[in-house]
Amino acid sequence: MFDVVIIGAGVTGGMLARALSRYRLSVCVVEKASDVACGASKANSGIIHGGYDPLPHTLKAKLNAAGVPLLYKAADELHVPYRKTGSLVCAFGAEEEKPLAALLARGKENGIPDLKLLSGDAARAIEPALSAEVTGALLVPSAGVICPYMLTIAAIGNAMDNGVALLRDFAVCGIARDKDGFTVRAASGDTVRGRFVANCAGGFADRVSEMAGDDSFTLLPRAGEYLLLDKTEGTRVSHTIFQVPSAAGKGVLVTPTADGNLLVGPTADAVKTPESTETTPAGLAKVATLAKRSVPSLDLRQVITSFAGVRASEKGGDFIIKMSDTVAGLLQVAAIDSPGLTASAAIAEYAVELLGRAGLPLEDNPAYCGERADSFAFRHMSDEEKDAYIKAHPAYGRVICRCETVSEGEIRDAIRRNPKAVDTDGVKRRTRAGMGRCQGGFCLPYVRRLLAEENGVPCASVTKKGGESYLTVGKL
Numbered sequence: 001m002f003d004v005v006i007i008g009a010g011v012t013g014g015m016l017a018r019a020l021s022r023y024r025l026s027v028c029v030v031e032k033a034s035d036v037a038c039g040a041s042k043a044n045s046g047i048i049h050g051g052y053d054p055l056p057h058t059l060k061a062k063l064n065a066a067g068v069p070l071l072y073k074a075a076d077e078l079h080v081p082y083r084k085t086g087s088l089v090c091a092f093g094a095e096e097e098k099p100l101a102a103l104l105a106r107g108k109e110n111g112i113p114d115l116k117l118l119s120g121d122a123a124r125a126i127e128p129a130l131s132a133e134v135t136g137a138l139l140v141p142s143a144g145v146i147c148p149y150m151l152t153i154a155a156i157g158n159a160m161d162n163g164v165a166l167l168r169d170f171a172v173c174g175i176a177r178d179k180d181g182f183t184v185r186a187a188s189g190d191t192v193r194g195r196f197v198a199n200c201a202g203g204f205a206d207r208v209s210e211m212a213g214d215d216s217f218t219l220l221p222r223a224g225e226y227l228l229l230d231k232t233e234g235t236r237v238s239h240t241i242f243q244v245p246s247a248a249g250k251g252v253l254v255t256p257t258a259d260g261n262l263l264v265g266p267t268a269d270a271v272k273t274p275e276s277t278e279t280t281p282a283g284l285a286k287v288a289t290l291a292k293r294s295v296p297s298l299d300l301r302q303v304i305t306s307f308a309g310v311r312a313s314e315k316g317g318d319f320i321i322k323m324s325d326t327v328a329g330l331l332q333v334a335a336i337d338s339p340g341l342t343a344s345a346a347i348a349e350y351a352v353e354l355l356g357r358a359g360l361p362l363e364d365n366p367a368y369c370g371e372r373a374d375s376f377a378f379r380h381m382s383d384e385e386k387d388a389y390i391k392a393h394p395a396y397g398r399v400i401c402r403c404e405t406v407s408e409g410e411i412r413d414a415i416r417r418n419p420k421a422v423d424t425d426g427v428k429r430r431t432r433a434g435m436g437r438c439q440g441g442f443c444l445p446y447v448r449r450l451l452a453e454e455n456g457v458p459c460a461s462v463t464k465k466g467g468e469s470y471l472t473v474g475k476l
C-alpha cells in the first residue's frame with residue numbers, strides 16, 4: 001500500500017511527486033503512456049507567465065504569482081534550461097490600449113512586480129522587430145521561457161532518485177475505495193493500492209474522477225496549434241511577444257524558446273478529445289498570419305515542424321485543486337490549463353498542504369536531495385574540458401545528432417538515468433537528438449541502435465513512442 005498514488009506523469013504529477021519526496025512517504029506515479037510528459041506538458045508555449053492575466057483572487061492568480069519564483073528555483077535545482085526573456089503584450093491602436101491598462105491594474109492586484117506600460121516606440125526600442133503598427137505595450141519583466149518536457153522529466157527523475165516509483169503503460173480504468181484506501185486498476189489488469197489518490201490526469205482528469213465516484217466537473221478540450229522555426233530565426237525577437245488577450249485565451253505569441261528556436265502560436269479551438277493533437281492547414285495559416293501581425297519580418301520559410309497541444313479547461317475558468325467533496329482521500333488537481341506550467345511548483349506545494357490537512361503525515365525525509373545532475377553538463381564544458389572528457393569517455397566524441405550536436409555518450413546517459421528513455425521520442429525529449437532542422441532524418445537509426453543495445457533488445461522492437469509505433473516493419 002503506497003501512501004499516495006499519483007495518476008498522470010505530466011508536469012503537475014511530476015512536480016507533486018517531487019514535492020512529496022521531501023517527506024517520509026511511499027509514493028507511486030502511474031502513467032498510461034510509455035513515457036512521462038506525453039500530454040499537454042510536452043506541447044505548449046513553454047512560457048513562464050508573469051501573472052497579469054488571471055482574474056484576481058482565483059487559484060490561477062495566486063498560484064501563478066507564487067509559482068514564478070518557485071519555478072525558477074526548481075529549474076535551477078533540476079538544471080532545466082530557461083531564459084528570463086520578459087514579455088511584451090502589444091496593442092494595435094487606441095481600442096486595444098484600454099485593455100492593456102486594465103491588464104496592468106489586474107497584474108498589480110495580483111502582486112506582479114515591475115509591470116510597465118510602454119509607448120509603441122519605447123517597445124520597439126527594446127524589441128526592434130515589432131510591427132510599426134504596435135502603439136503600446138505592457139512590459140512584464142518577470143516572464144520567461146522554459147522547456148516544459150525537460151522540466152517534467154527532470155522533476156520525475158528527481159522524485160525517483162528520492163524513492164518515488166513510476167509505473168508506465170498503466171492506463172487507469174477503475175478506482176475502488178475501501179476502508180483502508182484505494183485500489184487503482186489498469187487496463188492491463190495490474191493494480192496498485194494507495195491511502196490517497198492524487199488525480200493529475202490532465203485532459204482526462206474528469207474521467208479519472210468519475211472512476212473514483214466523483215462526477216462534479218467536466219473538462220472541455222481546446223487545441224492549440226504551433227509552428228516551430230529553426231534556430232536561424234531564434235534571435236528574431238528577444239522577448240515573448242503577445243497580443244492583447246481575448247475571451248479565447250492569450251492569443252498568438254511569437255517567442256524565442258529556451259533552446260534557441262522561435263515558436264509561434266497557439267490557436268484555441270474546441271476539439272473532441274484531449275488526444276486531438278493533429279495540426280490543420282487552417283490553424284497553421286491563422287497562426288502564421290497573426291504572428292506576422294506582431295513581427296512582420298518573420299521568415300516563415302524557416303519552419304521546421306508543427307505540433308498541437310490540448311488544454312484541459314473547465315467552464316468556471318479556474319484550476320480545480322481540492323480534496324474531493326464526495327470521495328474521501330481523493331485529491332483533485334484538475335483543469336490545469338494555462339498557466340499550469342508556470343504554476344506547477346506552487347500547485348505542488350498547495351496540493352501537499354491539502355493532503356497534509358486531510359491526514360497525510362508530513363515528516364521530513366532526511367535523505368531528500370532536490371538537486372539533479374545537469375543532463376547538459378557535457379555541452380556546457382569549454383573546448384579544453386570537452387577534449388579531456390572525450391579522452392576518458394570516447395562515446396562523448398561520437399556525434400549522433402548533427403543538427404543539435406548530441407553525442408552518443410549523452411544519449412546513453414538518457415537511456416540509463418531516471419526516468420529512463422525507452423523509445424526514440426523519449427531520447428529526443430531528453431537530449432534534443434532529432435529536434436533540429438533535419439528532424440531526425442540522419443540520427444534516428446543510430447538512436448534506435450543505441451536504445452536496442454542499452455536495453456538488450458532487437459532493433460526491430462524499438463518504437464517511436466511506445467505501443468505499436470515500430471520504426472520499421474520488416475526487411476525488403
Ligand SMILES: Cc1cc2nc3c(=O)[nH]c(=O)nc-3n(C[C@H](O)[C@H](O)[C@H](O)COP(=O)(O)OP(=O)(O)OC[C@H]3O[C@@H](n4cnc5c(N)ncnc54)[C@H](O)[C@@H]3O)c2cc1C
Pocket residue numbers: 007008009010011012013014030031032033036037038039040041042043044045046047048049170171172173200201202203204205208223224225266308309310311312336337338339340341342343
Ligand atoms: C496549447 C497550450 C499552451 C499552453 N501554454 C502554456 C504556457 O505557455 N505556460 C503555462 O504556464 N502553461 C501553458 N499551458 C498549460 C500547461 O501546458 C498545462 O497546465 C500543463 O502541461 C498541465 O500538466 P498536467 O500534468 O496537468 O497535464 P498533462 O501534461 O496532460 O499530463 C496528464 C498525464 O496524465 C496521463 N493520464 C491521463 N489519463 C490517464 C489514465 N487513465 N491513467 C494513467 N495516466 C493517465 C496522461 O497520459 C498525461 O501524461 C498550455 C497548454 C496548452 C495545451
